[in-house]
Amino acid sequence: MMVGLSTSAVSHDRDISLDNDTEAPELPCTICEGQHPPNPRLCGNCQSWNDLLHLRICDEPSYLKLDAYRFMNRGSQGPRGVHPHTFDDIAYQDLNAFKGRQGCMICQLVSDSVQHFGQQHISNGSKSALKFGLWRPFLMRHVASTAYTDSSTLTAAPSPNPSLTGQICILPGVILTQSNGTSSFTPLVLKLVLYYRHDSYDLQHVEKWMPNPISLPNLTAWLDDCRHNHGDECNDLLMPMVAPPGLRLIDTQLNRIVDWTAPNADYVALSYCWAAATPETTSPTPADDLQLQLDNIDQLSRDHGLDISRLPPVLADAIQLCRDLGKRYLWVDRLCIIQDDAKSKHSQITAMDRVYHMADFTIVALSSKPGLPGVSSRPKDTSPEALYGLWDGPFESSIGLAYGPAADRAIRGSRWDARGWTFQERKLSRRLVFVDDQRAYFSCYQGARWEHDTRVGADTVHDSSTSGLQVEPSFVAYACCAIPYSMRELSFRSDILNAFAGVGNVLSSRMETEMLFGIPERYLLQGLLWRSDDFAVGRDETLGIPSWSWASWDGIVDYGPGFRATFGLRGEGGGSAGTPNLYGPGLRYFRGYYPSDVGNLVTFWYSDKRQVRRVVEDKTWFGLDYMTEEEFWDYLDEEWVRGDRLAERGEWETRAHSWRGCCHNPWKARQYEGISDEARGKGERIPGSLVFTTTCASLWLHPAKQTLFNTPATAVCFDMMTSAPKPDTNIDKLPFVGRTMLMEKQWAEQIFDDPSRTYRVVVIGAGVAWDVRSYGQPGWKEFAPGAPWGLCVLITEEIDGVLYRLASGVVDLIAWTDLRPSWESVVLG
Numbered sequence: 001m002m003v004g005l006s007t008s009a010v011s012h013d014r015d016i017s018l019d020n021d022t023e024a025p026e027l028p029c030t031i032c033e034g035q036h037p038p039n040p041r042l043c044g045n046c047q048s049w050n051d052l053l054h055l056r057i058c059d060e061p062s063y064l065k066l067d068a069y070r071f072m073n074r075g076s077q078g079p080r081g082v083h084p085h086t087f088d089d090i091a092y093q094d095l096n097a098f099k100g101r102q103g104c105m106i107c108q109l110v111s112d113s114v115q116h117f118g119q120q121h122i123s124n125g126s127k128s129a130l131k132f133g134l135w136r137p138f139l140m141r142h143v144a145s146t147a148y149t150d151s152s153t154l155t156a157a158p159s160p161n162p163s164l165t166g167q168i169c170i171l172p173g174v175i176l177t178q179s180n181g182t183s184s185f186t187p188l189v190l191k192l193v194l195y196y197r198h199d200s201y202d203l204q205h206v207e208k209w210m211p212n213p214i215s216l217p218n219l220t221a222w223l224d225d226c227r228h229n230h231g232d233e234c235n236d237l238l239m240p241m242v243a244p245p246g247l248r249l250i251d252t253q254l255n256r257i258v259d260w261t262a263p264n265a266d267y268v269a270l271s272y273c274w275a276a277a278t279p280e281t282t283s284p285t286p287a288d289d290l291q292l293q294l295d296n297i298d299q300l301s302r303d304h305g306l307d308i309s310r311l312p313p314v315l316a317d318a319i320q321l322c323r324d325l326g327k328r329y330l331w332v333d334r335l336c337i338i339q340d341d342a343k344s345k346h347s348q349i350t351a352m353d354r355v356y357h358m359a360d361f362t363i364v365a366l367s368s369k370p371g372l373p374g375v376s377s378r379p380k381d382t383s384p385e386a387l388y389g390l391w392d393g394p395f396e397s398s399i400g401l402a403y404g405p406a407a408d409r410a411i412r413g414s415r416w417d418a419r420g421w422t423f424q425e426r427k428l429s430r431r432l433v434f435v436d437d438q439r440a441y442f443s444c445y446q447g448a449r450w451e452h453d454t455r456v457g458a459d460t461v462h463d464s465s466t467s468g469l470q471v472e473p474s475f476v477a478y479a480c481c482a483i484p485y486s487m488r489e490l491s492f493r494s495d496i497l498n499a500f501a502g503v504g505n506v507l508s509s510r511m512e513t514e515m516l517f518g519i520p521e522r523y524l525l526q527g528l529l530w531r532s533d534d535f536a537v538g539r540d541e542t543l544g545i546p547s548w549s550w551a552s553w554d555g556i557v558d559y560g561p562g563f564r565a566t567f568g569l570r571g572e573g574g575g576s577a578g579t580p581n582l583y584g585p586g587l588r589y590f591r592g593y594y595p596s597d598v599g600n601l602v603t604f605w606y607s608d609k610r611q612v613r614r615v616v617e618d619k620t621w622f623g624l625d626y627m628t629e630e631e632f633w634d635y636l637d638e639e640w641v642r643g644d645r646l647a648e649r650g651e652w653e654t655r656a657h658s659w660r661g662c663c664h665n666p667w668k669a670r671q672y673e674g675i676s677d678e679a680r681g682k683g684e685r686i687p688g689s690l691v692f693t694t695t696c697a698s699l700w701l702h703p704a705k706q707t708l709f710n711t712p713a714t715a716v717c718f719d720m721m722t723s724a725p726k727p728d729t730n731i732d733k734l735p736f737v738g739r740t741m742l743m744e745k746q747w748a749e750q751i752f753d754d755p756s757r758t759y760r761v762v763v764i765g766a767g768v769a770w771d772v773r774s775y776g777q778p779g780w781k782e783f784a785p786g787a788p789w790g791l792c793v794l795i796t797e798e799i800d801g802v803l804y805r806l807a808s809g810v811v812d813l814i815a816w817t818d819l820r821p822s823w824e825s826v827v828l829g
Helices: 044-050 052-058 095-100 105-121 216-229 231-235 313-324 342-349 352-358 384-388 407-412 421-428 475-486 498-511 521-527 629-639 644-649 666-670 677-684 745-751 777-783 813-818
Strands: 131-134 138-141 165-179 182-196 203-208 248-251 256-259 268-271 329-331 361-365 401-403 431-435 440-444 447-450 564-566 586-589 598-600 605-607 612-614 690-703 718-721 736-740 758-768 772-774 789-799 802-811 822-828
Touching: 044 052, 044 105, 095 105, 095 131, 105 131, 105 165, 105 182, 105 203, 105 384, 216 231, 216 431, 216 440, 268 313, 268 352, 268 421, 313 329, 313 361, 342 352, 352 421, 352 498, 361 421, 421 475, 421 498, 475 498, 475 521, 521 598, 598 666, 605 677, 612 677, 677 690, 677 822, 718 802, 736 789, 736 813, 745 802, 758 802, 789 813, 802 813
Parallel strands: 138 401, 268 329, 268 361, 361 431, 802 822
Antiparallel strands: 131 165, 138 165, 165 182, 182 203, 248 256, 248 329, 431 440, 440 447, 564 586, 598 758, 605 612, 605 690, 690 718, 690 758, 690 822, 718 736, 736 802, 758 789, 789 802
């Protein structure tokens, strides 16, 4: 039985390096050269297996050109082009033919495996007609990602005999069954270990590659390598921090809960889906739903007061893994936070950043099965599905390689990775040990490993999906957290900010700013330019989160180039060969992702629980470095927005003069930095509101006629107009001011359901269209004479004198000026 993998390479005497060259090697093949007699342990059909060099290179022309994707996805056709062969082209044999070759190691293992699998997955009526066909062998290379380029090393396995060398081999095949004249194909992937007397030839033994316990030596080596060799990136904290007050830990030696009062602690954290540790019974009893509560804290704090048998499997296994790795203390939310003490619970939840970031490493439960498979107390699954299931690493059929499963592939496919609470747990943990149904993975800020890859040190494969928050603080760094977090699921919508608080605390510290309902105060203008065009539902007013924050809406947030506004999409001009142009005369992309995308035109004031105070926001003007308030105005006074930073963009420089005549330019905005006493008083009564003085106008909205390029069918946007359209009105002739961002269609049609209604539109900043796609200049100049500039606006509804955000958009600055909008102090709740 194989118990682990060695670090030795497969070939030392001969070169069978796995590169893209499949031509015959310089050194001779023992089969082609007739250097050895036939192997008596193999039948005539399987003699190629006696020499890996022959199996992989000499036999290459005889292998069918099949789509390997189908073997990874149970027969579905993959997207990787057209392959000349199909499952019909495989040479099938009756299973009895394999059984009849009693002395052949390969045939006997294939026969036993197919029969074992067929008993579970093939209907009784089809078993009598069962046939099996092999495609081709793939030699296993120990890499953790397809991005790894070393092509010289195969994955070796320890041998039951010290004189033999083991090689892992992935062998895809297909079960063919016929019933009532209909053929059915079932892909089957066999995982073998081949043992050779002379490294790569003279096959002596074949066995199934059985799932083994988690390799503790490997985990220990990876953890030690990271601690000692990865320097500051993985070992220094992102910001100064000490253990939070009230921290409790599980003592895995004495089976008790301990209060931790020291500023530092050496402990492990557990990250898991709470549902995985909750009994499936509808009425769980205290005996099968143990958690820390006020009435049992004294009992659980005594030596051996924690009854491991009463714990959910994932918690019991995490305790066992800590013991196996020599780690005494473990943090688990279920047992280290008092679940029925609201005050204590809140203080611990808000300290999640410290809990996970200060942990030596975090154990992550990815498995769909109970517990942590492979821990010493829980053997891995040896069912037919596990032994002969699909291979979750990629194949390269042109060179006969099978790659090891990538950590990010396993993580992305897990339920754990879809949950909102686990986002910060992954981002903040400096080292992680992932455990799924079949193997363990390790990752840190420098790379990732999988369980059977024994190498450490410089070979670590970088995996961006496991990276944390070590990037330079910027709005982009923030957006790269807010966007993926918004895609995750929460059992309780009220947790939307709590589950982001840990990441928010680190971002806040590194950016040297406060977080205002999930948005960094320092980059407030950019933070307000979020959109949601993939999925959204109405704002939940019961949460007490202001409408201007993405956290108040249930939807996927986006800050990227998809933030778009279009002008002049009324005709079909500009297409080639008479084809209607989906861009229209002038599509321009507006976004709030980078400092070069926006310009500050509004001074925001924020209502906290004590006062309405001025927002401490960096000032920017289209690509200039962030400046202080004084530097910002001094620059504009001296440079007069000549477009110097945009000179390389040709015509844009000549259009900078558009700001001179705009009703809401930087110099006029400077005169309106303050707010009225009435607005201040109203803001004080609405904590969390933004108060600012800006230009405002009431506009009608009408669904845009044409579909944008790459716009999903479920997304829509609206034109902003100066009058309401009538049934017989030609929409193309109505005065056009701007357009909203893209929005989820069903949601948008609910909130903008009355075409006769006006909406309050307020300016919050300046934008520029970076992506120039100028089709039909007359149309562009007619509808957006201020191009490429625009004014970023919020479309709001007014209730009792307070504005509430419905959407964001962009208006043409000249069209906006022609409206003669009023300067007003507004309160945005």
